[in-house]
Amino acid sequence: xxxxxxxxxSTRLLRKKARRNSFGAQKHCRFESNPELAAAIDxxxxxxxxxFLTERGKILPARISGNSAFYQRELACEIKKARMMALxxxxxxx
Numbered sequence: 001x002x003x004x005x006x007x008x009x010s011t012r013l014l015r016k017k018a019r020r021n022s023f024g025a026q027k028h029c030r031f032e033s034n035p036e037l038a039a040a041i042d043x044x045x046x047x048x049x050x051x052f053l054t055e056r057g058k059i060l061p062a063r064i065s066g067n068s069a070f071y072q073r074e075l076a077c078e079i080k081k082a083r084m085m086a087l088x089x090x091x092x093x094x
Contacts, residue, residue: 027066041074043081046088052079057092 031038040048052060052075062072082088
């Protein structure tokens with residue numbers, strides 16, 4: 001019986017695989033582990049909501065903030081309410 005030759009894995013492919021797996025730690029939703037913090041999601045809590053906005057006034061996406069889809073929707077609704085009540089800006093002018 002003839003042995004099959006082993007395939008060589010190039011260093012380029014190994015680097016690509018390492019890059020794909022090294023994006024850092026998995027993000028966890030801070031609201032799921034802390035119910036008191038989830039209760040703080042309110043349009044009147046402007047300083048808390050401001051931490052989920054960029055300096056331009058855009059809502060941070062869930063892939064950046066690490067929020068679950070449920071709490072990301074809650075945050076977006078409360079931020080939009082605060083904008084309508086003129087507590088938060090729609091956009092920042094420079």
